[in-house]
Amino acid sequence: MTRASLTGTRIRERRTALALKQADLARGVGVSPAYLNLIEHNRRRVNETLLEALAAALGVDPLALSEGAEGALFDGLREAAAEAAPGGTPPEAERIEEFVGRFPGWAALLAARQARIGQLERVLEGYSERMAQDPFLAATLHEVLSAVTSLRSTAAILVEAEEIAPEWRKRFHLTIHEESLRLSDTAEALVGYLDTLDEAETGLSSPQEEVEAWLEGQAYHLAPLERAAAPASEAMVAGVPELASGAARKLALAHIAQARTDAVALPQEALRRALATEGHDPARLAQALGVPMATVFRRLAALPPEPGVPPIGLVICDGSGTLTFRKPAPGFALPRFGAACPLWPLYEALSRPMQPIRAVLDLAGRVPQRFLSFAFCQPSQPAGFDGPQLMEAMMLILPAPAERAPVERPVGTSCRICPRGACLGRREPSILAES
Amino acid sequence: MAQQHVLLIEDEPNIAEAIRFILTRAGWRVSLHGDGSDALALIRDAAPDVLILDLMLPGRSGLEILADLRTDSALAALPVLMLTARGQGRDRDAAERAGASAFLAKPFANADVLDAVRRLAGGQV
Numbered sequence: 001m002t003r004a005s006l007t008g009t010r011i012r013e014r015r016t017a018l019a020l021k022q023a024d025l026a027r028g029v030g031v032s033p034a035y036l037n038l039i040e041h042n043r044r045r046v047n048e049t050l051l052e053a054l055a056a057a058l059g060v061d062p063l064a065l066s067e068g069a070e071g072a073l074f075d076g077l078r079e080a081a082a083e084a085a086p087g088g089t090p091p092e093a094e095r096i097e098e099f100v101g102r103f104p105g106w107a108a109l110l111a112a113r114q115a116r117i118g119q120l121e122r123v124l125e126g127y128s129e130r131m132a133q134d135p136f137l138a139a140t141l142h143e144v145l146s147a148v149t150s151l152r153s154t155a156a157i158l159v160e161a162e163e164i165a166p167e168w169r170k171r172f173h174l175t176i177h178e179e180s181l182r183l184s185d186t187a188e189a190l191v192g193y194l195d196t197l198d199e200a201e202t203g204l205s206s207p208q209e210e211v212e213a214w215l216e217g218q219a220y221h222l223a224p225l226e227r228a229a230a231p232a233s234e235a236m237v238a239g240v241p242e243l244a245s246g247a248a249r250k251l252a253l254a255h256i257a258q259a260r261t262d263a264v265a266l267p268q269e270a271l272r273r274a275l276a277t278e279g280h281d282p283a284r285l286a287q288a289l290g291v292p293m294a295t296v297f298r299r300l301a302a303l304p305p306e307p308g309v310p311p312i313g314l315v316i317c318d319g320s321g322t323l324t325f326r327k328p329a330p331g332f333a334l335p336r337f338g339a340a341c342p343l344w345p346l347y348e349a350l351s352r353p354m355q356p357i358r359a360v361l362d363l364a365g366r367v368p369q370r371f372l373s374f375a376f377c378q379p380s381q382p383a384g385f386d387g388p389q390l391m392e393a394m395m396l397i398l399p400a401p402a403e404r405a406p407v408e409r410p411v412g413t414s415c416r417i418c419p420r421g422a423c424l425g426r427r428e429p430s431i432l433a434e435s
Numbered sequence: 436m437a438q439q440h441v442l443l444i445e446d447e448p449n450i451a452e453a454i455r456f457i458l459t460r461a462g463w464r465v466s467l468h469g470d471g472s473d474a475l476a477l478i479r480d481a482a483p484d485v486l487i488l489d490l491m492l493p494g495r496s497g498l499e500i501l502a503d504l505r506t507d508s509a510l511a512a513l514p515v516l517m518l519t520a521r522g523q524g525r526d527r528d529a530a531e532r533a534g535a536s537a538f539l540a541k542p543f544a545n546a547d548v549l550d551a552v553r554r555l556a557g558g559q560v
Contacts, residue, residue, distance in 0.1 A: 142491065145542060146447045146450065146541065148541075148542045149447075149450050149541040149543065150447060150449040150450045152542045152543075152544070153450065153453035153454070153457070153543075154449065156544070157453060157457065157545065160545075161460070168456060171452065172453075172456075175449045175452065175453070179449060
């Protein structure tokens with residue numbers, strides 16, 4: 001049983017949960033109860049139009065029916081397969097759907113274990129990074145080892161040497177006293193330093209993930225900033241459980257500062273009015289509204305979810321290609337770690353600053369999906385002409401128009417889980433069968 | 436037979452004094468220096484039989500000093516015992532690559548220092 005063919009099961013589960021009769025749902029979407037019955041038992045495929053109608057009637061996103069909640073489950077299992085130790089019997093990656101279908105409990109457990117391993121690896125990386133780069137720890141360790149070395153050598157001399165001149169003995173006693181005090185002071189400082197470390201600083205998520213969890217909780221829309229008397233930034237991050245670390249709060253404050261500036265430059269109502277006349281083309285919107293393109297990108301992604309507004313994803317990267325902001329669009333997964341697909345228009349924009357790039361994306365996956373993307377890169381000179389030039393590229397991700405574009409760009413999420421075996425941009429082998 | 440000379444370049448005075456005591460009692464002549472910046476000139480002047488060199492020194496690191504020594508034809512064969520407060524593999528590798536004859540990680544036993552110096556002075560590098 002394939003993942004797509006589980007759509008019927010999800011439709012049935014959702015309908016049952018809503019206590020909706022099969023006949024009523026069938027009538028509502030314009031099909032016969034018998035046909036719906038076949039669909040629900042995965043004996044008929046659902047076309048896109050009917051899927052959308054069913055999703056609307058059941059009050060869910062179409063993807064929730066076609067992909068289900070198993071999206072994360074499948075991703076987790078693919079990751080687990082990708083990280084399987086070499087040498088042993090390789091996991092049957094091509095039979096993941098069968099595994100999930102036959103052993104859903106084991107599959108969920110394996111995916112949860114994979115997620116937990118990922119979390120613990122990040123904790124380890126955090127500690128390792130801290131140990132390797134923290135100047136205080138490095139200096140303290142040096143002090144401790146120096147004091148211990150001195151104490152050990154001196155104490156051994158006093159114990160082992162049969163005859164020691166009184167002036168040497170006095171000197172070594174003084175050394176032991178001095179080094180004991182030094183060791184005591186260093187240990188005290190080290191304990192004090194470790195006490196100040198917030199557990200979350202090296203906890204289960206990176207600061208960027210904490211910020212993203214906070215934004216996700218608000219559907220990436222900071223509603224207070226839309227009001228005339230917006231609250232202070234500090235008040236917006238105070239006591240927020242997701243922002244546990246100092247670094248995350250700092251990132252969140254920077255995000256709020258940018259969002260506040262954007263909200264003033266481009267009020268939500270003005271954007272809505274312009275959308276009605278100009279559509280979603282960011283360049284047309286920027287021209288009509290007299291604001292920079294980057295402002296339009298960010299404001300489009302910050303629109304609140306509401307009927308008639310398509311879900312808009314946004315990714316931003318810096319000059320190194322590192323993703324610095326991730327707002328996923330439904331069905332367009334963004335890699336949390338490692339590099340993304342090199343064929344994303346985002347990276348093309350990075351190499352062609354100030355040139356807008358519009359592309360319809362054909363996203364590889366078990367259920368291939370299409371998206372409309374707008375990408376743009378804006379250089380800046382924050383320190384003036386003589387300072388370094390910084391690059392920031394952005395890519396908006398919207399639902400694709402129904403009609404096919406003359407050229408659509410095949411892309412993926414990242415090489416490891418992309419099934420396009422013959423892709424010219426491939427960096428490393430995929431764990432999936434070639435499509 | 437002339438007394439053999441050990442030059443110890445170590446910025447921790449208590450460690451330096453302890454090593455000096457151990458080696459002096461064993462019959463060595465020991466001189467001390469605590470700074471890396473002028474160490475190379477001092478080594479050239481002193482021409483010791485064995486050099487004990489700390490890796491982390493103020494002014495100039497032990498690795499840099501060692502690298503210069505190995506390119507100086509007069510000092511290229513000088514036996515060098517490297518000391519470091521970080522007994523990690525990467526430090527040992529770096530010291531060996533730079534041309535250290537032997538390596539001791541702090542904290543060490545006094546007997547280990549003595550054994551290492553004896554071996555180096557005896558040509559068992």
